[in-house]
Amino acid sequence: MTSSKGLEGIVATQSAISSIIDDTLTYVGYDIDDLAYNASFEEVVYLLWHKKLPNKEELTQLKKQLADNMSLPQEVLNHFKTYPINEVHPMAALRTAVSLLGLYDKDAEVMSDESNYEKAISLQAKIATLVTAFARIRKGQEPVAPKSELGYAENFLYMLSGKLPEAIEIEAFDKALVLHADHELNASTFTARVCVATLSDMYSGVTAAIGALKGPLHGGANEQVMKMLMEIGSEDKAEAYILEKLANKEKIMGFGHRVYRLGDPRAKHLRDMSKQLTTLSGEEKWYNISLKVEEVFTAEKNLPPNVDFYSASVYHSLGIDHDLFTPIFAVSRISGWIAHILEQYENNRLIRPRAEYNGPGMQKYIPIEER
Numbered sequence: 357m358t359s360s361k362g363l364e365g366i367v368a369t370q371s372a373i374s375s376i377i378d379d380t381l382t383y384v385g386y387d388i389d390d391l392a393y394n395a396s397f398e399e400v401v402y403l404l405w406h407k408k409l410p411n412k413e414e415l416t417q418l419k420k421q422l423a424d425n426m427s428l429p430q431e432v433l434n435h436f437k438t439y440p441i442n443e444v445h446p447m448a449a450l451r452t453a454v455s456l457l458g459l460y461d462k463d464a465e466v467m468s469d470e471s472n473y474e475k476a477i478s479l480q481a482k483i484a485t486l487v488t489a490f491a492r493i494r495k496g497q498e499p500v501a502p503k504s505e506l507g508y509a510e511n512f513l514y515m516l517s518g519k520l521p522e523a524i525e526i527e528a529f530d531k532a533l534v535l536h537a538d539h540e541l542n543a544s545t546f547t548a549r550v551c552v553a554t555l556s557d558m559y560s561g562v563t564a565a566i567g568a569l570k571g572p573l574h575g576g577a578n579e580q581v582m583k584m585l586m587e588i589g590s591e592d593k594a595e596a597y598i599l600e601k602l603a604n605k606e607k608i609m610g611f612g613h614r615v616y617r618l619g620d621p622r623a624k625h626l627r628d629m630s631k632q633l634t635t636l637s638g639e640e641k642w643y644n645i646s647l648k649v650e651e652v653f654t655a656e657k658n659l660p661p662n663v664d665f666y667s668a669s670v671y672h673s674l675g676i677d678h679d680l681f682t683p684i685f686a687v688s689r690i691s692g693w694i695a696h697i698l699e700q701y702e703n704n705r706l707i708r709p710r711a712e713y714n715g716p717g718m719q720k721y722i723p724i725e726e727r
């Protein structure tokens with residue numbers, strides 16, 4: 357038996373959802389650049405779930421299904437109010453709330469294709485409401501009900517702030533959702549697949565995936581990037597800050613990737629958006645600090661930024677609380693998790709790798725009095 361630390365380089369499944377070949381990312385064969393410039397998030401959700409782009413009628417139907425399913429069971433909203441609200445990270449709240457949603461779905465355990473598709477719509481719709489409702493409740497504000505005539509990105513921003521967002525904000529947020537939707541066999545998607553390969557239900561798979569996304573080596577990095585930018589504070593302090601971190605052998609969040617070698621193709625879109633949005637908000641300093649960090653870090657380490665690096669200043673410019681950055685990643689990535697869960701169910705086999713044992717050799721049991 358051979359082992360690979362972190363399963364590096366191991367091909368663990370076949371999938372027709374997204375691919376990364378020679379640093380090019382595609383969803384169902386469509387280049388991420390093409391989708392970032394042209395597709396809405398709902399089109400991408402449809403693409404990932406159906407393996408084809410929707411026509412107008414199919415897209416209208418999906419948008420309606422999502423809008424119709426956004427409302428939460430009152431019990432889930434009440435549950436939020438019982439949390440130690442100021443101590444709870446929104447990712448922990450989200451992980452618990454998705455699991456709780458499963459308790460209020462009488463068909464949670466039903467495994468038919470039809471039931472799983474209904475759960476897919478319901479989860480994709482409700483995750484936006486969960487994140488925004490929690491964000492408001494913890495500030496003592498009432499949750500804002502979704503508006504059925506709004507698109508997914510617009511509804512999210514509306515439910516978060518209670519104000520209809522500007523066109524530029526909707527466009528940027530929608531693009532960020534497109535860019536985060538799927539990414540081959542990343543850690544959270546693999547977690548979801550491992551979970552449902554036991555024939556467990558979709559709520560369990562998504563709950564497990566949220567737990568994996570939460571960590572700072574994966575989706576949690578975007579919040580840590582903003583923390584770093586705030587600690588740096590100004591462009592002229594960036595170089596010394598990064599060099600000190602590297603001298604202390606600390607990792608710089610938002611850089612490096614297990615698969616990409618030359619660079620993450622999503623990062624350039626987020627860099628452009630960061631420039632545009634920080635200029636508009638009058639806070640160019642977040643973009644300038646980010647650029648300087650990139651310059652200093654890549655000169656030292658030759659590791660390019662990943663999707664999490666410039667998304668931090670993008671979300672900050674949209675006025676979003678920093679601890680909501682990773683939940684927002686989940687709002688997008690749940691579309692990919694669901695696509696992979698459905699694909700796993702379609703052609704399932706239990707996922708159960710082996711471990712190379714490196715503990716002590718055979719030992720004889722010693723009675724407790726003799727130890």
Ligand SMILES: CC(=O)SCCNC(=O)CCNC(=O)[C@H](O)C(C)(C)COP(=O)(O)OP(=O)(O)OC[C@H]1O[C@@H](n2cnc3c(N)ncnc32)[C@H](O)[C@@H]1OP(=O)(O)O
Nearest residue numbers: 572573574575577606607608609610611612613614662664
């Ligand atoms: C959506 C996403 O999940 S994208 C990734 C988000 N995560 C981050 O941004 C966290 C920072 N980045 C990292 O920790 C890593 O680059 C990962 C986890 C993303 C990829 O990790 P791996 O492929 O396993 O690389 P690993 O962590 O083993 O690092 C390999 C070498 O590069 C260095 N390295 C990798 N990333 C970084 C970084 N961000 N800062 C400093 N050094 C780094 C490591 O210290 C290590 O150096 P060494 O060989 O001298 O010990």
Ligand SMILES: O=C([O-])CC(=O)C(=O)O
Nearest residue numbers: 538539541542543614663
């Ligand atoms: O693929 C990975 O390992 C991490 C990543 O970039 C993502 O999940 O978007």
